Amino acid sequence: MVHKTVIKARYAETDQMGVIHHSVYPIWFEEARTQFIKESGITYGQFERDGVMMPVTDLTVKYIQPAHFEDEVTVETRITRVSYSRIFFSYRVMLGDKVLTTGTTSHGFVSSDTFKPVNIKKTFPQFFEQVSSFVEE
Amino acid sequence: MVHKTVIKARYAETDQMGVIHHSVYPIWFEEARTQFIKESGITYGQFERDGVMMPVTDLTVKYIQPAHFEDEVTVETRITRVSYSRIFFSYRVMLGDKVLTTGTTSHGFVSSDTFKPVNIKKTFPQFFEQVSSFVEE
Amino acid sequence: MVHKTVIKARYAETDQMGVIHHSVYPIWFEEARTQFIKESGITYGQFERDGVMMPVTDLTVKYIQPAHFEDEVTVETRITRVSYSRIFFSYRVMLGDKVLTTGTTSHGFVSSDTFKPVNIKKTFPQFFEQVSSFVEE
Amino acid sequence: MVHKTVIKARYAETDQMGVIHHSVYPIWFEEARTQFIKESGITYGQFERDGVMMPVTDLTVKYIQPAHFEDEVTVETRITRVSYSRIFFSYRVMLGDKVLTTGTTSHGFVSSDTFKPVNIKKTFPQFFEQVSSFVEE
Numbered sequence: 239m240v241h242k243t244v245i246k247a248r249y250a251e252t253d254q255m256g257v258i259h260h261s262v263y264p265i266w267f268e269e270a271r272t273q274f275i276k277e278s279g280i281t282y283g284q285f286e287r288d289g290v291m292m293p294v295t296d297l298t299v300k301y302i303q304p305a306h307f308e309d310e311v312t313v314e315t316r317i318t319r320v321s322y323s324r325i326f327f328s329y330r331v332m333l334g335d336k337v338l339t340t341g342t343t344s345h346g347f348v349s350s351d352t353f354k355p356v357n358i359k360k361t362f363p364q365f366f367e368q369v370s371s372f373v374e375e
Numbered sequence: 376m377v378h379k380t381v382i383k384a385r386y387a388e389t390d391q392m393g394v395i396h397h398s399v400y401p402i403w404f405e406e407a408r409t410q411f412i413k414e415s416g417i418t419y420g421q422f423e424r425d426g427v428m429m430p431v432t433d434l435t436v437k438y439i440q441p442a443h444f445e446d447e448v449t450v451e452t453r454i455t456r457v458s459y460s461r462i463f464f465s466y467r468v469m470l471g472d473k474v475l476t477t478g479t480t481s482h483g484f485v486s487s488d489t490f491k492p493v494n495i496k497k498t499f500p501q502f503f504e505q506v507s508s509f510v511e512e
Numbered sequence: 513m514v515h516k517t518v519i520k521a522r523y524a525e526t527d528q529m530g531v532i533h534h535s536v537y538p539i540w541f542e543e544a545r546t547q548f549i550k551e552s553g554i555t556y557g558q559f560e561r562d563g564v565m566m567p568v569t570d571l572t573v574k575y576i577q578p579a580h581f582e583d584e585v586t587v588e589t590r591i592t593r594v595s596y597s598r599i600f601f602s603y604r605v606m607l608g609d610k611v612l613t614t615g616t617t618s619h620g621f622v623s624s625d626t627f628k629p630v631n632i633k634k635t636f637p638q639f640f641e642q643v644s645s646f647v648e649e
Numbered sequence: 650m651v652h653k654t655v656i657k658a659r660y661a662e663t664d665q666m667g668v669i670h671h672s673v674y675p676i677w678f679e680e681a682r683t684q685f686i687k688e689s690g691i692t693y694g695q696f697e698r699d700g701v702m703m704p705v706t707d708l709t710v711k712y713i714q715p716a717h718f719e720d721e722v723t724v725e726t727r728i729t730r731v732s733y734s735r736i737f738f739s740y741r742v743m744l745g746d747k748v749l750t751t752g753t754t755s756h757g758f759v760s761s762d763t764f765k766p767v768n769i770k771k772t773f774p775q776f777f778e779q780v781s782s783f784v785e786e
Contacts, residue, residue, distance in 0.1 A: 249546060249556070250396050250539045254389035254444060254697070255761070260705040261387055261679070264672040265524045272523060272582070282523070283582045286665070293715070294671040299708040307391060308546070308557045350666070386683060386693070387676045391560070392624070397568040398542070401535040402661045409660060409719070419660070420719045423528070430578070431534040436571040445683070445694045487529070524670050528663035528718060535661055581665060 239372045240314050241274040247309040257304035263339050264297055267329045270313035271343070274327075278368040290356050292325070292345045299341040309333055317372045322359040323347055325369065376509045377451050378411040384446045394441035400476050401434055404466045407450035408480070411464075415505040427493050429462070429482045436478040446470055454509045459496040460484055462506065513646045514588050515548040521583040531578035537613050538571055541603045544587035545617070548601075552642040564630050566599065566619045573615040583607055591646045596633040597621055599643065650783045651725050652685040658720040668715035674750050675708055678740045681724035682754070685738075689779040701767050703736070703756045710752040720744055728783045733770040734758055736780065 245266050253259040272282050285292065305311055312332045319326040324346055331339040347358040359366045382403050390396040409419050422429065442448055449469045456463040461483055468476040484495040496503045519540050527533040546556050559566065579585055586606045593600040598620055605613040621632040633640045656677050664670040683693050696703065716722055723743045730737040735757055742750040758769040770777045 246543075248539065249390060249542055250398055252391035253386060254391065254393045255702055255704065256391045257704075259387050260708065261672055261675040264675070265522065268523055268672070269520075281582060283580075291666055293666065293668075293712065295712050297671065297708070297710040297712075301704065301706050301708075304704070306557075308555060383680075385676065386679055392565055392567065394567075397571065398535055398538040401538070402659065405535070405660055406657075418719060420717075428529055430529065430531075430575065432575050434534065434571070434573040434575075438567065438569050438571075441567070443694075445692060523664060524672055526665035527660060528665065528667045530665045533661050 239374055240316055241270065241277065243270040243273045243313045243315065245269060245311055245313060247305050247307055247311065249307050252307050255304075257306060258309075260299070260301060263299050263301075263331065263341060266311070266313055266331065267315075267327070267341055267343060270315045270329060271327055274315045274317070274372075275369075278365055278372070280362070280365050286350060289350045290358070290361065291348050291350045293348060294343050295346050296344040297341070299339060301339055303333075303336060303338045305331065305333065305338050311338065316374045317369060318342075318375060320366070320369050320373055322357045322366070323355050376511055377453055378407070378414065380407040380410045380450045380452065382406060382448055382450060384442050384444055384448065386444050389444050392441075394443060395446075397436070397438060400436050400438075400468065400478060403448070403450055403468065404452075404464070404478055404480060407452045407466060408464055411452045411454070411509075412506075415502055415509070417499070417502050423487060426487045427495070427498065428485050428487045430485060431480050432483050433481040434478070436476060438476055440470075440473060440475045442468065442470065442475050448475065453511045454506060455479075455512060457503070457506050457510060459494045459503070460492050513648055514590055515544065515551065517544040517547045517587045517589065519543060519585055519587060521579050521581055521585065523581050526581050529578075531580060532583075534573070534575060537573050537575075537605065537615060538617075540585070540587055540605065541589075541601070541615055541617060544589045544603060545601055548589045548591070548646075549643075552639055552646070554636070554639050560624060563624045564632070564635065565622050565624045567622060568617050569620050570618040571615070573613060575613055577607075577610060577612045579605065579607065579612050585612065590648045591643060592616075592649060594640070594643050594647055596631045596640070597629050650785055651727055652681065652688065654681040654684045654724045654726065656680060656722055656724060658716050658718055658722065660718050663718050666715075668717055669720075671710070671712060674710050674712075674742065674752060677722070677724055677742065678726075678738070678752055678754060681726045681740060682738055685726045685728070685783075686780075689776055689783070691773070691776050697761060700761045701769070701772065702759050702761045704759060705754050706757050707755040708752070710750060712750055714747060714749045716742065716744065716749050722749065727785045728780060729753075729786060731777070731780050731784055733768045733777070734766050
C-alpha cells in the first residue's frame with residue numbers, strides 16, 4: 239500500500255539558495271509517516287500515551303531536484319518491512335510527476351520509560367497485524 | 376547586570392530573502408536566557424528535573440536590521456523584573472555596535488506536573504535571590 | 513474579513529515540555545498570512561519574483577494555552593491596517609473554541625534589490641485595493 | 650584530518666520524547682562542515698558570493714544514542730573524497746567518548762545561476778588543493 243500526504247512548502251523552510259533546506263525533508267517524512275500510521279487505527283500520540291515510542295534509528299535521503307516555497311508536494315510513503323521490534327519506511331517526494339527526493343527511515347519500538355525494546359506483536363497485536371498488511375516491497 | 380551570549384548564524388536559519396528568518400530570534404533569545412540562568416547557579420535542565428518549568432507567556436520582537444549567514448552576533452540579555460511567580464527578560468541582538476533586533480519575553484513559573492503556578496521564592500529561595508540581584512531596569 | 517487556515521501540529525514542533533515550542537507560532541502566522549495574501553489574487557512568491565518583499569518589522573505573541581502534537585488548530589487572520597508602505601496583521605490560534613495564542617505582525621514593503629521602501633499603492637494598485645478591502649478593525 | 654566543532658544542544662531542538670529531534674543532526678553536520686571549509690581559507694559565504702553552491706545530494710544518519718538539552722557535543726568531521734565536481738563528508742557526534750550519531754553527506758559543486766555543475770578544480774584551484782589535502786579515508 240502506498241500512502242499519500244500532501245504538504246505545502248513553507249517560507250520558513252526555504253534557505254538562501256532559494257530552495258527548501260535539506261533538513262526539512264526528514265520532517266516531511268515524519269509528517270507523512272504519522273498520517274500513515276493513523277490509518278492503522280492508532281495515532282502516534284496514543285502510542286506514546288501507552289508508553290511506546292518509535293525513535294528513528296536510520297535515515298537516508300537522496301536529493302534529486304529542489305522543492306520551492308509554495309510547492310504542494312505529495313509524499314508517497316511505503317512500509318517496506320515490519321518485525322516485532324522494528325519498522326522500515328520508504329518515501330518519495332513528488333511534485334506533479336517529478337521525483338524531488340527519495341528516502342528511507344528505520345525505527346525501533348521502545349518503551350518510553352526504559353528506552354528498552356518492546357515486542358509490538360505482543361503489546362499491540364492489532365496494530366502489528368494492520369501494519370503488516372500495509373507492507374509493500 | 377547584562378549577560379552576553381555569542382551566537383553564530385547558521386545556514387539552515389537563512390531564508391530565501393538571504394537573511395536570517397524572523398522565527399529564529401526567539402530561539403536565540405532562549406539560548407541567551409538559558410546561559411544567563413546558568414549564572415544563577417542552577418541550569419534550566421535541573422530546574423525541569425525538579426519539576427519546575429518556565430514557559431513563555433509573552434514575546435515581542437522588533438526587527439531593525441537583518442542578520443546574515445555566518446554573522447557572529449552578541450545577544451545582550453537583561454532580567455527586567457522578577458516576582459515569586461513570574462520573570463521578565465529583555466534582549467538586544469548586536470552585530471558589532473549595530474543593533475539588529477530587540478525583544479522581550481515574560482514567563483510564569485509552573486509545575487511540570489500540573490502546569491499550575493509555583494512560588495519560586497519558596498521552592499528555590501537561593502535561585503530567587505540570585506536572580507533578583509541580576510535585575511536591571 | 514477573517515481568513516482561516518487549518519494547521520496540523522507536527523511532532524518536530526514539540527519540545528521536551530510536551531507542547532508545541534513557542535518559536536513555532538510565528539511560522540504558523542506566516543503560513544496563515546501567505547494563504548490570506550493569496551486571496552488578494554497575488555501569491556507571495558509572485559510578489560518576490562516582481563522584486564517586492566514584505567519583511568516582518570514587529571512581532572508580538574501572547575501564549576494562553578499550549579498546543580500539542582496532532583492538534584488541528586485554526587489560525588484566524590485579520591489585516592488590521594494597510595498603507596502604501598506598511599501592512600499589519602493580527603492572529604488568533606484556535607483549538608475548537610479555545611484560544612491558544614494571539615499575536616500581531618507588522619511588515620514593510622521593500623525592494624528585494626535595495627531593501628528600500630516600495631510604494632505598493634503605485635506598484636501593485638490592484639493588490640493594494642484588494643488588500644484594503646480586507647481590512648478589519 | 651579530523652575537524653572538531655563543539656555544539657550546545659538547544660531547548661528548541663528537543664522534542665516530546667525529551668531528546669534532540671532527529672532532524673536536527675543534519676543542521677549540526679552543516680554547521681560542522683561550514684567550520685571545516687573555513688579552514689581551507691574560504692568561507693562558505695564567499696563561495697556563494699562567487700556564484701558557487703554546494704547543495705547536499707545524499708544524506709545518511711545513524712542514530713545510536715540520543716543527545717539531550719544542554720549537552721555539549723563534539724562533531725568530528727572528515728572529508729572522505731573530493732573530485733572536480735563533488736565532495737563527500739563523514740561525521741561523528743560525540744558526547745565525551747560516547748558516539749551518539751554518525752552520518753555522511755555528499756555534495757555537488759554547482760553554479761548559483763544555472764544550478765549546473767562547476768569544475769571546482771579550475772574555478773577555485775587553491776580551495777581544491779587545500780581541501781584535497783584534508784581528505785582522510
